[in-house]
Amino acid sequence: MMFAAEALGGTGESRHGDAVRWLMDMRQAVTQLNYRGVVAYLKDKHVESFQLVHAFTGGTEHERLVSMNTPLREVVRNAEKVSCYFPDTKTVFVENKPPRRSVLLELPEDLKQLSRHYDFKLEAQEYVAQRLSQVISIEPRDDFRYARRIWVDLESKLPLKFELIGENGQAVEQMMFTSLSIEEIIPDSELNASTKVDAFTWQVNRREAMPLRSLKWALRSVPDGFQMISYTRLIRTPTEHPVEHILLSDGFSSVSIYIDELGGDIVKGHQKKVGAINAHSRKIDRYLVTVMGEVPAKTVQAIAGGVHLQVNDAHD
Known part of the structure; x- marks a missing residue:
């Protein structure tokens, strides 16, 4: 009917x-x-x-x-x-x-x-x-x-x-x-997990909340309506190498910004699309910044283009 x-x-x-x-x-x-x-x-x-x-x-x-x-x-x-x-x-x-x-x-x-x-x-x-x-x-x-x-x-x-x-x-x-x-x-x-984790054979990745005052990144071209929901740091074992994560959302659509400190040369302006997910990566100083989310390509491009290191940290 x-x-x-x-x-x-x-x-x-x-x-x-x-x-x-x-x-x-x-x-x-x-x-x-x-x-x-x-x-x-x-x-x-x-x-x-x-x-x-x-x-x-x-x-x-x-x-x-x-x-x-x-x-x-x-x-x-x-x-x-x-x-x-x-x-x-x-x-x-x-x-x-x-x-x-x-x-x-x-x-x-x-x-x-x-x-x-x-x-x-x-x-x-x-x-x-x-x-x-x-x-x-x-x-x-x-x-x-x-x-x-x-x-x-x-x-x-x-x-x-x-x-x-x-x-x-x-x-x-x-x-x-x-x-x-x-x-x-x-x-x-x-409601409890059925998966049993062995601390010796499993890799445990932790996402830790970070204080906003420690954020050393400026977001200068975020489309209207998107707001910062969280700022976290992902710690992967066994290397304990941290990856920063900024989550933006307008309520329905969310966008993730991943910031990874890397060495070597990285291709600038790398773009990728998988289904509804668009991603855009660029190198900023010694960091690889990747913006991705279930939003149009122009959204991740705009956000990625506006990510900047604060001036006092750009050349540590």
């Missing part, structure tokens, strides 16, 4: 407000409901399936995501940290006090603020995983970000399906629940 968007009635402004309210309900549902399901991801023409378990207990979120096909991985998240396990390579990434919340979608705190950069519209109602959902389109008001479509379950308000739309108007990334159940209680045993 499908309804035309025009049947929703109201002015464009009122429909925009209706769509924002749907997304606010979705954000609350993603955070506060107990649910489990199987999620299929289509990315770079490759399909991956995951088992997802989510619980909200004592005012705290707990989440566990386990891959069902190669490459094997497991992600466990709570308010204190996110741990990503890769059994094939015996590698684990640990981040304390993570800035992001849902592993399903980027969910901004202030949707109304995003109206400066995106237009929200209610579209048709469609079935996903045998559940009726409201389709919401998210159109950028400039060409620094991608469009999106989200299918929100009428009953639970959970996102059942998600599409990221590339520059050519085609979906370059999709997420969809193939099965979903809402639970009264999720046992703690289902």
Whole structure:
């Protein structure tokens, strides 16, 4: 059963407000409901399936995501940290006090603020995983970000399906629940990591939060709406070689800036595109700066071009 968007009635402004309210309900549902399901991801023409378990207990979120096909991985998240396990390579990434919340979608705190950069519209109602959902389109008001479509379950308000739309108007990334159940209680045993880490054979990579006052980089050409979400340092064992990481986000679209101190010559202006992800690298003094994210190429180019060392550190 499908309804035309025009049947929703109201002015464009009122429909925009209706769509924002749907997304606010979705954000609350993603955070506060107990649910489990199987999620299929289509990315770079490759399909991956995951088992997802989510619980909200004592005012705290707990989440566990386990891959069902190669490459094997497991992600466990709570308010204190996110741990990503890769059994094939015996590698684990640990981040304390993570800035992001849902592993399903980027969910901004202030949707109304995003109206400066995106237009929200209610579209048709469609079935996903045998559940009726409201389709919401998210159109950028400039060409620094991608469009999106989200299918929100009428009953639970959970996102059942998600599409990221590339520059050519085609979906370059999709997420969809193939099965979903809402639970009264999720046992703690289902939220704990099943992967066992051996400190002698596993490589443990830690992401540590850094004070902003220690940031020696200036960002001079960040598109309007993108703000710094976190500044961290990634420490990889056994070399303990640090890589700085600056995370920018406008609420939906996020961009990572990786800064690695290297020796030798590096090709300037190196550009790469994989599916929805664009990346741009350049050498600044003794550092390799790589900007990447699920944003158009011009966005990463602009940000990379504006990264500069503070003057007093440029020739240490």
